[in-house]
Amino acid sequence: MTGNTRPPRAPWLARWTTRRWLRVGAAVSLAVLAVLGTAGAWVLARTETISNDLVDVRSPALTAAIRLESALLNQETGIRGYGATGTPAFKVPYTEGLAEEKTRTAQLAGLLQGDKARLADLEAVQDAVERWQERIARPIAAAPPGAPSPLATERAAEGKSAFDDVRAALGEQQERLRADRVQARDDLMSVTALRNGVFGAIAVLIVVLTAFVFEGLRRGINRPLEQLAADARVITDGDFGHPISPTGPADLRRLSGEIDSMRRRLVRELAFTEEARQRLDAQAAELQRSNAELEQFAYVASHDLQEPLRKVSSFTQLLQRRYGGQLDTRADQYIEFAVDGANRMQTLINDLLDFSRVGRMHNTHQSVDLEKVFERTVSALSIGIEEAGATITHDPLPTLVADPTQMGMLWQNLIGNAVKFRRPDRAPAIHVTAERDGDLWRFSVTDNGIGIAPEYADKVFVIFQRLHTKDSFTGSGIGLAMCKKIVEFHGGTIAVDTEYREGTRLGFTLAPEPPESPVRPVLPEAEGPGAEQTRRPRS
Incomplete structure (x- = not known):
């Protein structure tokens, strides 16, 4: 048992892919956020409702009730002064109080609309005021000015008792309005605390959810990928036997x-x-x-x-x-x-x-002008060329890095064969071409001799291969094998152009510089006695 052995997962969890984990995680996160958002919206709506009720209803209603009480006190003071003196100036507070009373009563009725208990308190205040108005205020206000009203003296005790009822009704109304305002303020404080708690919980849950998502991604994706990358690095470093642990x-x-x-x-x-x-x-x-x-x-x-x-x-x-x-x-x-x-x-x-x-004794690579090598070769073969009446032409030849001795042997064998294997009825015509082909130089030696049959195109490069007897053509059958060895030693290839039927065309390539490890072919075994070249005889 290793130290990092984990308890096996439930089979249904083990079958879950990354996409399913992400879908489930996103769905759960959205569900939790939806619940929290709904709770937050409800708390905000409740806070706004209570706040509006406190600001727009309870506080204005209490203020209106206090001002209604002030208006009624002004009425009572003005009626009492007018009844005692008969002075018309004392009726001004009474008249203004009536207007203020009507305004505040209408304001309270509008603010307390739908609140039956508070409307009942307002009606109690109005009933008490109406009784006082009917028995005291309106009769005294109707008395002629200039002299004290006998009715004021006669109903002084009744007036005091009636206005005390008004005071009591106003006191009960204001007490209940104060209680309602305190209750609304307490409700607002409670809802505010609840709101703060809900949003605090939302913040905490978002942090926890973020941490959970981060940890889930780390454990479910990052850690397995890191483990996979670590195993891959170990394998990349050369430990191919290191297993990759699936996680x-x-x-x-x-x-x-x-x-x-x-x-x-x-x-x-x-x-x-x-x-x-x-x-x-x-x-x-x-x-x-x-x-x-x-x-x-x-x-x-x-x-x-x-x-x-x-x-x-x-x-x-x-x-x-x-x-x-x-x-x-x-x-x-x-x-x-x-x-x-x-x-x-x-x-x-x-x-x-x-x-x-070849390649053992002659291996001195230096800059070689093939034009000069070709001229020396033609000069060395001049007797045979003159005897055969051969015509030799060539394209401009390049300068390469090669072994000069081997290049001389190459041209000597190719030109010598072209002169030797001629047709008896025509003078040899030999042409040498040279062109750049990518990184190589491509050469061809074309003559109008007896040619090489396609089926012998490969065998002519085998050492000691001969198809003609020594009486037909002299030679040891080693010339083209030596050419092949020289060309391959200089990083090229040589072959017979089997499509050319007017004689023989040998094509070969040479690198501008020899390869670091020149090709050194094995000495091929002779497949039997034969001529130096296998030529296609005239039909």
């Missing part, structure tokens, strides 16, 4: 599983590739060793065979000169065969020695 929602775990499956496949592919690379390295080492042994064998064999071959050639030639014509015809023929065979063997050994030196 998080179902889709991320599927992604981790697919990546881990890809990792396992890559491990298998890498193991197979490494095994193949090791086999290739072993084969390359064996090939290099075998190639070196073949080159060493060719070099040593050609040197070691020189002396005994010279002896065989010298003594057979001595036999031919001393005993020629003295023996029978068959003996002269045998001696001639021996001399010819020794000479041919000498030629083959020299050609094999030159072939083995």
Whole structure:
């Protein structure tokens, strides 16, 4: 058991994807916010209702009741003074009080509309005022001015009692209005506290919800992605055996599983590739060793065979000169065969020695002007060219970084073959082209000779391949094989243009600079005796 072992999730939760988690989280968040928004809206509406009732109804109603009381007191003071003195000036407060009473009564009726209890208090005040008006105020106000009203003295006690009833009704009204205002203020304070609590709870819940969403995203998405990235970095650093642990929602775990499956496949592919690379390295080492042994064998064999071959050639030639014509015809023929065979063997050994030196002895890369190399080659072949009546033309040739000796051998073999394998009924016409093809130079040597059949286009580059007898064309069959080796050593390729049927066209490419590791092909095995080139005979 490891320290970070987690309890297994419920099966239905384990099947939830990131999209489902996000949908459920968004739905729950919206539902909670909707509930909180509804509660907040209700609290705000309730606060506004109570605040409007307190400001627009309760406080103005209490103020109007107090002013109504003041108007009634003015009436009572004016009636009492007019009744005691009969002075008309005392009726002014009474008259003004009546107008103020009517205004405040109408105001209270409008403010208390729908409040039956307070309207009942207003009616009680109005009833008490009406009784006082009927028994005291209006009769005294109707008395003539100038003398005290006898009615004022007669009904003084009744007037006092009636106005005391008015005072009592006003007191009860104001007391209830004050109580209503206090209750409204208390309700407003309670709702305000509730509002503050609700919005505080909304703020806390939003913070908690944000933290929950953040933590959910971190645990459900960020942490699995970070774990996946960490595993990927470990694998990128070279530990391909490191497993990728599937974590998080179902889709991320599927992604981790697919990546881990890809990792396992890559491990298998890498193991197979490494095994193949090791086999290739072993084969390359064996090939290099075998190639070196073949080159060493060719070099040593050609040197070691020189002396005994010279002896065989010298003594057979001595036999031919001393005993020629003295023996029978068959003996002269045998001696001639021996001399010819020794000479041919000498030629083959020299050609094999030159072939083995390509890339080993001649490997001095420098700037080579192919124009000058071509001119020297034509000059060296001038006797054969003149005897064949050949015409040689060429395009401007470039300057390359190459081995000058190998370039001379290349042109000598190509031009020499074009002159040698000519048609008997026409003079050779040879043309050399050169053009830039991307990063390479592309050359072609075209002649009007006997041509090469398409089925032999590949075999002509195999060493010692001959289709013609030595009586038809001289040579050892190594020329085009040496050309192929030289071209490949300089990073190019060579091939026969099988579409050209008017003679032979050999195309090859050369790099402006030789590759760092020049191609050194294995010495191919001869498939049988034959001519230096396999030519397409005239029909």
